[in-house]
Amino acid sequence: MTLMQFPADRRAAEVRRCAQALRTLHGQEANLFWRSEMVLFSAELSAQGASVEEISHQASLFMNAVQLELQKEYAAAASGS
Template identity: 65%
Template sequence: MTVVQFPADRRTAEVKRCAEALQRLHGEEANGFWRSEMAAFAAALERQGMVAEEISCQARRFMHAVQMELQLTFAMP
């Protein structure tokens, strides 16, 4: 088991940064941004010695947090 000092879904500044970028981007530009972010995210965790299963779990948590941030933005009047 890998101990994560800062779980991905609690990195609020990163979550908000990605959500804000995705609000501005559309189509292939949004897809490219997200793929690039997730590749960098996974590479950073791998460099820290995290196993693939935990990287996948952290990526899902981060993606969920970004989706929730987007939903909150669109829910506000």
């Protein structure tokens, strides 16, 4: 297993950036954005020596973090915060 200096789900700026982009994109645009992000994400981890399994695990953590950020933003908007 490769030791990741910054686990994907803890990259707060990247999580927020993706969530903000996905908030404004819909349908095919959102799909293309996410796919391109995951290609770059996978390439970065692969270049660091991560295994396919670790890349998949980190991608899942990152996706969950982005989803949680989106939910947090929607909840704040709904409550008027």
